[in-house]
Amino acid sequence: MGEKLIVTPSPHIKSPRTVKGVMLGVVISLLPACVGAVVLFGMNALLILITSVVSAVVAEALWQRATKQEITVGDFSAVITGLLLAMTLPPGVPLYVPAVGSVFAIVIAKQIFGGLGSNFVNPALAGRAFVLAAWPMSVAGAWLNPLTHDAVSSPTPLAVLKGGGTNIPGLWDLLIGNRTGSLGETSIILLLLGGLFLLVTKIIDWRTPVGFLGTLFVGTWVFGKPGALFQGDGLSAILLGGAVLGAFFMATDYVTSPVTPKGRLIFGIGAGLVTLLIRLWGGYPEGVTYGILFMNLMTPIIDRFVVPKYYGYEHDARARKSAEGKR
Amino acid sequence: MVNLKRGSGGIAVPEKKELSSSAKIVDAGLPNELVLFLSQHTGAPASALVKAGDSVKRGQLVASAQGAVSAAVHAPTSGKVKAVEDRYHPVQGRLCQAIVLEPDGLNELDESLRPRASAVEDITKEDLVALAREIGLVGLGGAAFPTAVKLTPPPNRPIDTYLLNGIECEPYLTADDRIMVEEPHDVAFGFRALMKSAGVKRGIVCIEDNKPEAIEAMREAIKPFGELELAVVPTRYPRGGEKQLIQVVLGREVPPPPGLPLDVGVIVSNVGTAYAMAQAVRKGLPLVERIVTVTGEGVKTPCNFRSLIGTPVSYLIELAGGFSGPVGKVIMGGPMMGVSLKDLNAPIVKGTSGLVVLQRGQIKREKVLPCIKCGRCVEACPMGLLPVWIAACSDSGYLEDAEKYRAMDCIECGCCAYECPSKRPLVQSIKLAKNRITAKRRALAAKK
Numbered sequence: 173m174g175e176k177l178i179v180t181p182s183p184h185i186k187s188p189r190t191v192k193g194v195m196l197g198v199v200i201s202l203l204p205a206c207v208g209a210v211v212l213f214g215m216n217a218l219l220i221l222i223t224s225v226v227s228a229v230v231a232e233a234l235w236q237r238a239t240k241q242e243i244t245v246g247d248f249s250a251v252i253t254g255l256l257l258a259m260t261l262p263p264g265v266p267l268y269v270p271a272v273g274s275v276f277a278i279v280i281a282k283q284i285f286g287g288l289g290s291n292f293v294n295p296a297l298a299g300r301a302f303v304l305a306a307w308p309m310s311v312a313g314a315w316l317n318p319l320t321h322d323a324v325s326s327p328t329p330l331a332v333l334k335g336g337g338t339n340i341p342g343l344w345d346l347l348i349g350n351r352t353g354s355l356g357e358t359s360i361i362l363l364l365l366g367g368l369f370l371l372v373t374k375i376i377d378w379r380t381p382v383g384f385l386g387t388l389f390v391g392t393w394v395f396g397k398p399g400a401l402f403q404g405d406g407l408s409a410i411l412l413g414g415a416v417l418g419a420f421f422m423a424t425d426y427v428t429s430p431v432t433p434k435g436r437l438i439f440g441i442g443a444g445l446v447t448l449l450i451r452l453w454g455g456y457p458e459g460v461t462y463g464i465l466f467m468n469l470m471t472p473i474i475d476r477f478v479v480p481k482y483y484g485y486e487h488d489a490r491a492r493k494s495a496e497g498k499r
Numbered sequence: 500m501v502n503l504k505r506g507s508g509g510i511a512v513p514e515k516k517e518l519s520s521s522a523k524i525v526d527a528g529l530p531n532e533l534v535l536f537l538s539q540h541t542g543a544p545a546s547a548l549v550k551a552g553d554s555v556k557r558g559q560l561v562a563s564a565q566g567a568v569s570a571a572v573h574a575p576t577s578g579k580v581k582a583v584e585d586r587y588h589p590v591q592g593r594l595c596q597a598i599v600l601e602p603d604g605l606n607e608l609d610e611s612l613r614p615r616a617s618a619v620e621d622i623t624k625e626d627l628v629a630l631a632r633e634i635g636l637v638g639l640g641g642a643a644f645p646t647a648v649k650l651t652p653p654p655n656r657p658i659d660t661y662l663l664n665g666i667e668c669e670p671y672l673t674a675d676d677r678i679m680v681e682e683p684h685d686v687a688f689g690f691r692a693l694m695k696s697a698g699v700k701r702g703i704v705c706i707e708d709n710k711p712e713a714i715e716a717m718r719e720a721i722k723p724f725g726e727l728e729l730a731v732v733p734t735r736y737p738r739g740g741e742k743q744l745i746q747v748v749l750g751r752e753v754p755p756p757p758g759l760p761l762d763v764g765v766i767v768s769n770v771g772t773a774y775a776m777a778q779a780v781r782k783g784l785p786l787v788e789r790i791v792t793v794t795g796e797g798v799k800t801p802c803n804f805r806s807l808i809g810t811p812v813s814y815l816i817e818l819a820g821g822f823s824g825p826v827g828k829v830i831m832g833g834p835m836m837g838v839s840l841k842d843l844n845a846p847i848v849k850g851t852s853g854l855v856v857l858q859r860g861q862i863k864r865e866k867v868l869p870c871i872k873c874g875r876c877v878e879a880c881p882m883g884l885l886p887v888w889i890a891a892c893s894d895s896g897y898l899e900d901a902e903k904y905r906a907m908d909c910i911e912c913g914c915c916a917y918e919c920p921s922k923r924p925l926v927q928s929i930k931l932a933k934n935r936i937t938a939k940r941r942a943l944a945a946k947k
Binding site for chain 1: 513746754759783828830835905
């Protein structure tokens with residue numbers, strides 16, 4: 173028996189799940205809503221999606237080449253960043269906005285901090301925050317009418333609501349995405365389809381989106397109507413704006429959210445609260461971006477203090493108690 | 500039937516038991532050479548009583564236990580001692596002293612072997628403990644802790660429950676399954692002997708629900724004995740770990756290290772250990788053989804062997820029809836916690852429950868990627884630890900932080916590394932931290 177044997181430490185079998193597989197799963201989960209965006213908003217949407225993705229992938233490859241690192245664009249993480257950034261933009265935005273936003277997201281928010289696994293804020297949202305500050309007029313105003321694709325000067329339903337108006341689209345229109353808004357946030361049914369896929373394949377934890385949307389729903393119901401408690405429109409708060417997109421696809425980003433189940437629930441609730449604060453009492457109509465970015469910054473603290481109860485914890489707790497009793 | 504409690508963590512792994520679960524136990528016979536390590540248990544190595552040229556008989560004491568935690572070694576068959584020399588120890592990964600025995604083919608029994616009792620009632624508690632020590636009995640589930648030590652807990656630690664571990668949660672292995680199916684009465688007999696020797700009144704036979712035949716066999720076998728109960732545990736790795744088993748069956752948690760099951764009034768033994776105890780009581784036979792599953796996609800006919808301790812791995816693989824194609828790994832133990840061998844001349848030891856042969860094509864060389872903090876390791880950890888942070892602290896040399904994250908509590912079950920999508924060697928990192936923390940503690944203790 174002179175066979176050459178492979179010798180490695182245990183375990184000798186591994187789960188078939190890979191980083192690439194997980195990332196590909198997220199890309200697949202985003203596709204229905206992306207297709208929906210193109211159907212609703214036309215070629216503009218397609219061009220923005222393509223520009224954003226290509227720009228993200230090329231920026232990552234060039235950066236890694238310039239800094240003499242291995243090029244890892246094959247892991248699909250840059251594709252996700254590109255897709256997500258595009259989905260948060262209005263369909264009428266000029267193409268340099270997604271192009272520059274993606275470069276910022278990849279280079280400044282991700283690669284400078286060490287690349288995959290080392291960034292501390294969600295790259296796509298950092299990119300969005302950057303372009304929102306750089307070109308406020310186009311990022312918060314280049315809305316298109318779904319299906320007719322005409323530019324509209326009227327505010328989004330969320331801004332209408334914020335202004336105290338009540339003229340918002342009906343439930344069915346909100347579910348299929350027949351309203352003005354960012355190109356990937358409107359088709360709620362398609363987003364939920366993707367979210368369900370991520371839940372079923374166990375790529376994401378239910379606690380984050382449930383904590384996020386639940387907080388937003390309850391908070392808006394309680395405080396949403398000025399001057400009266402428990403009369404707010406919680407459902408519209410979830411369906412209007414980017415809450416569903418953010419809750420399922422951005423707040424669940426592994427790298428920038430806690431590693432414990434309890435931590436992820438806290439993260440979701442926190443992101444929902446900050447979103448609620450901004451929407452109800454802040455200056456912007458929408459708060460999802462900053463809600464998630466804020467909780468990204470809180471993640472190290474959550475991970476520091478939210479630790480699971482280790483096996484045998486009760487024993488140590490009893491020992492501590494009896495020691496205190498003796499004192 | 501015992502009502503189960505909630506266990507935490509753990510993972511679902513492909514079981515692969517079907518390869519060998521219906522293969523009847525067959526005698527592996529006599530190889531040309533047996534290698535008996537003086538250290539094949541937890542604790543101090545035994546001390547050799549024979550030298551090259553000596554003739555020995557089956558069951559003869561060839562190395563005596565040294566100190567409180569140690570175990571004696573006996574000759575598995577009759578023959579001549581070829582040498583007492585250093586051999587490569589497959590589990591410890593270094594050269595260790597071993598008695599090399601050349602069988603003479605006669606298999607003569609040592610005269611000193613005599614049946615002790617035909618019923619558990621006919622032998623005293625003290626005689627049973629002495630017997631367990633005499634025959635070199637160790638836990639046959641893998642850790643090989645000397646059984647006699649377990650049976651004599653300190654008087655301030657009353658034991659109320661004895662668990663018989665027939666969980667066998669490692670994928671592929673079927674040695675425990677087969678022994679329960681084929682020898683349920685001996686297993687029950689041995690279990691009652693172990694319970695009597697420890698003075699425990701309540702015994703629970705624990706089996707995972709993926710072994711229906713074993714469950715039925717044991718249910719029948721324990722029927723006459725009111726003190727014995729059965730617990731059928733849902734299949735989930737690593738439920739067969741002592742701490743996990745106590746948690747899921749009794750709802751108790753063993754205190755963190757250096758806590759032991761006896762701290763919560765429990766002793767756990769493997770079904771193979773109970774069977775060996777039964778052989779000792781009924782026939783006087785020391786621990787010289789055990790059941791070894793030889794399985795995996797890499798062998799032609801997966802088998803369960805009754806094999807002499809010290810039988811070379813290569814001999815057992817040949818007996819199982821040899822390799823089915825290009826071989827990748829030969830694992831001593833299960834695929835989750837076993838050791839991959841570099842040399843097939845290595846012998847099986849008392850703790851070897853199986854050999855798993857994986858084909859070359861089954862071994863993927865996957866690149867280690869950066870941690871993406873997905874938290875899968877956290878949810879998988881049956882000890883409620885944060886493998887992600889322990890490993891990160893270990894990798895960057897922050898030993899104190901690794902210790903604060905309770906690195907020493909890790910049972911090295913491999914759930915975290917199995918689940919990691921970045922294929923990071925988490926167990927290795929944590930083991931490294933544990934070794935370095937232990938070394939540091941020793942150095943500190945030496946200073947004082």
